[in-house]
Amino acid sequence: MSLLKIRNLRVEFGSLAHPFPAVDGLDFDIDRGELVGIVGESGSGKSVTMMALMGLIDAPGRVTADELVFDGHDLLKLKPAQRRKIVGKDISMIFQDALTSLNPSYTVGFQIKESLKVHMGLRGAALEKRALELLELVEIPAAKSRLGAYPHQLSGGMNQRVMIAVAIACNPKLLIADEPTTALDVTIQAQIMDLLERLQKEHNMGLIMITHDLAVIAEMAKRICVMYAGQVVEQAPVADLFRAPRHPYTQALLEAIPEHSKGARRLSALPGIVPGHYDRPKGCLLSPRCRYAQDKCSQERPALLDGVRCYYPLNAEGESTHG
């Protein structure tokens, strides 16, 4: 049985009369100890999906799903108080900008100990010891003195390490890293990625690594899930995906890798941006931007069949790499 099973997840914003589905019929699974990457441009609904899983979508946002089962618990059926026993303990999440994600008024130590107190009931010396151990685990030098530091006194990389320490404090079964390195320098990026990979292996955590840059997770993840406009458009093992992308969007993301490394924000292979509230196409969500689009594409939405959501998938069986 998988650790997390999501079926037909839908997250809507906007009014009931004019809803905007930020996540639109999403299916997703991850096993214990598995590392899955989720990629997609900004605005694809990656963060919203994870926020829905964590129960952090507030009204007027609406979350519905056929199944949202974590470790045997149907999360949508749990009472908020029961759900909070899981969130932050068995599932935890780290965010893009560590400095703003840490509370400026409290020391690093306080923010790490908080989870330990609330979820594990640790107190006194045991608490102190575990907090220190966590800082050492995330490779923060001079850990002892850092417990008393405020976030603004630490560098971006250090703060992200602190965020990781907070997230793994209660030995979660699933860790979600939402673009954990986007705000950091390239060298620090690599260090943080290595750290996350090591922790994932050592603790046998499920790890969902979210990014808008495929290159970042190419070497780490076994399986990659490509999201576009709130839907999964392709899902495949890393090697297959890189060797023979089947969805035009995946192909565009792959072509963008060298550009991303130069810091470009748009995909040159794919003009335009992810559709928002008012410009969601009727047919395939990619159709206005897709260079392979045909008439049918703008009429009806394709379904996710065999790991790809496209009427005219590229690289059909047997064929070698496309273009």
Place this chain on the structure above:
Amino acid sequence: MTTQVQIADVVPSYPSPLKEFWQSFSHNKGAVVALFIFLSVIFCGVFAGWIAPHDPVEQYRDHMLTPPSWAGGGMSTYLLGTDELGRDILSRLIHGARISLFIAFMSVLMSLIPGMVLGLLAAFFPKGAGTVIMRVMDVMLALPGILLAICIITILGPGLINTMIAIAIGTLPSYTRLTRAAAMAEINKEYVTASRVAGAGALRLMFLTVLPNCMAPIIVNATLGFSSAILETAALGFLGLGVQPPTPEWGTMLSAARDYIERAPWVVTMPGVTILVTVLSINLMGDGLRDALDPKLKRAA
């Protein structure tokens, strides 16, 4: 769904800034209502001579302390009743609008313009002039509002013009600080550097390049300054330090009315309600203005 597609198909057309502003402003219902109330107060003030049913200083000695027309003993000629000297309260309030608005307008102008100039100077010459200007402003800020006004009135003596001057000096620091802060934020932007490189002189840079981009917060502050000037005029009048009787100033009217709290509550109630409604409408308008002018705050608050 269909509407969404339609919207997507429409070629985007950019509304004129004024229209966009009005769209944003009219989004706030309270602000629109307030605007109309305020416009009618202005109308009353401007056309006081035609609208007011009576002369504001004429004393109808036979009808002293007549209650409002709807109360027992009221007379329809004196809609809101008369005061202790038999003057028609409504007419005094209408003429009072002229005085309050005039003082408020002039005092805002008299502090806004020097305040902007000083603020720009302080921003452009932070070492010399700037330090001196800001230090002086600090001293002025240490004397809160009405106390600074009292200080100035002590020197100049009470009266309409002096009230204006006192209020203007009192609000000068806020415009100076605001302009300086806004100008400092603009001064290093590329468009300023570009025009500096293109050979624009300091004056041109200050007033034509930088100032127009600092206007939004200044306008909002000026609205608030306008309403607090009305309050302060009334407060000074109430203390006997502002406009002197028999001029029908709202605060001055209240100061005389204190002795009639028990016998003639309307003499106390009417001027106060007028002040409150006027000030409230300006403040509500200011809120709407802020939301409409400040894109960062748009729809957030």
Place this chain on the structure above:
Amino acid sequence: MFSFILRKLATVIPTFIGITLVAFALIRMIPGDPIEVMVGERKLDPVMHAAAMQRLGLDQPLHIQYFRYVKDLAQGDLGISLVTREPVTKEFLTLFPATVELAICALLFAVLVGLPAGMIAGLKRGSVFDHGVMGVSMTGFSMPIFWWGLILIMYFSVTLGWTPVSGRIDIEFDIAQRTGFLLIDSWLSGEEGAFKSAAMHLILPTIVLGTIPLAVIARMTRSSMLEVLREDYIRTARAKGLAPTRVVVVHALRNALIPVITVIGLQVGSLLGGAVLTETIYSWPGIGKWLVDSISRRDYPVVQAGILVSATIFIVVNLFVDILYGVVNPRIRSAK
């Protein structure tokens, strides 16, 4: 922390010097002969006039006069009242506690009502309560408080007869001054009904003086709360699985209060200004009323002292607030 305080202290010194200059100049800028102004008599005998000039040091150059003024100030000498011929300092010390008592009560009222109201309004944004708080605080903010005072008297004192019209305590009580705060002194005196009388006298002035600060604090707290609730670290706190009350109390409140503290500090200025009006309406024997009375009596040394003292209070309170701000906000303390 210590160097932070020193740094703050250094920034106030020029302001304070400026204030003494203003107060010094005030008397000399009033049109008319300084001796006549000070003595309050016109057409003095020339011999007496010269003698007075010399006695008061007014024949000296201005900077010498100023230094003398500052020296006197440092010794607590604020001059002699023209009306009562008493040292201004002495009068001041008897009146000051009345104003402080009123101001403290008003500020407490404003904070105790305004903070929770603004907080709840922010948390329940868009609710009926939120709209109510915003409407009431906008009205309070626009209120001519001198009129508000009259209306409260009209209703609660005249119509209902619940509260006294003016003063600090009923005249039948003769309370020995110990702290100067009548609320405390009347309590200590043990006289029956004295405390109640003092409290009843305080209610209306407290409400009147507290109205504008209350409105400002409520609005500020609300908007600060809204801003903080949008912050990333609130998302983090929720992602930790903390209960909503803990998220608000531990993570949101502390950060939301930081700007509110500054605003509360600034309200001290409006309290000083408001005290002038409130004390006049309620015949409250404090420095606000004293100041207004002195202007109409042309008692210039008192006006001069009143201005100086008010500004000093304002500076000191704001200095204190600045330091407090540094204590609650670790980012400020270490900033250069």
